[in-house]
Amino acid sequence: DQQVKQNSPSLSVQEGRISILNCDYTNSMFDYFLWYKKYPAEGPTFLISISSIKDKNEDGRFTVFLNKSAKHLSLHIVPSQPGDSAVYFCAAQTGTASKLTFGTGTRLQVTL
Amino acid sequence: DVKVTQSSRYLVKRTGEKVFLECVQDMDHENMFWYRQDPGLGLRLIYFSYDVKMKEKGDIPEGYSVSREKKERFSLILESASTNQTSMYLCASSSAGIAGGQETQYFGPGTRLLVL
Numbered sequence: 001d002q003q004v005k006q007n008s009p010s011l012s013v014q015e016g017r018i019s020i021l022n023c024d025y026t027n028s029m030f031d032y033f034l035w036y037k038k039y040p041a042e043g044p045t046f047l048i049s050i051s052s053i054k055d056k057n058e059d060g061r062f063t064v065f066l067n068k069s070a071k072h073l074s075l076h077i078v079p080s081q082p083g084d085s086a087v088y089f090c091a092a093q094t095g096t097a098s099k100l101t102f103g104t105g106t107r108l109q110v111t112l
Numbered sequence: 113d114v115k116v117t118q119s120s121r122y123l124v125k126r127t128g129e130k131v132f133l134e135c136v137q138d139m140d141h142e143n144m145f146w147y148r149q150d151p152g153l154g155l156r157l158i159y160f161s162y163d164v165k166m167k168e169k170g171d172i173p174e175g176y177s178v179s180r181e182k183k184e185r186f187s188l189i190l191e192s193a194s195t196n197q198t199s200m201y202l203c204a205s206s207s208a209g210i211a212g213g214q215e216t217q218y219f220g221p222g223t224r225l226l227v228l
Contacts, residue, residue: 034216044219093214
């Protein structure tokens, strides 16, 4: 049972435009949602997170939106840059456990 | 600067061999994790540990075991490697932090294992 889903395996966006990566979840007990970025041959690196009591968190070019009623979150990157090309993983955590549940990832390609 | 290191970047092993993957973190983190990453499946948790000598099964523990004799080191063991264990293996660590709080996991660079 996939509790965290990323339904788009890939996304291509032109440099300077907005990238929107989506994530859906089924477990209403999740307290935190995190986005990780992964380059080839490297481990994932933490990008941004949001608590379930908030609906938006912004950090520079990156904004995460959470819609609890729809069990949906999205990561907005604006403006997109070629260096943003990577695989993005959505992950979720409950407050009572340290482990993360990851989605399957979305490969973002930012073209010139 | 936080650091998680893994003993090998690439490994090639034969079916039936016993395989050891080592992970070391220098952040004094309580929690350590082993994942595997496969195309289309994302990151799946194999085992994790909250403390020295403690371990808990993740979502796909079959065919694996772990060892945590020291706080900074977490080993993943493939008792008898099989071809379906060919994968990218990622180690991570996190601080226990405050109860109920978000815990950020820090990842190593990964070990790409090929079982022939």
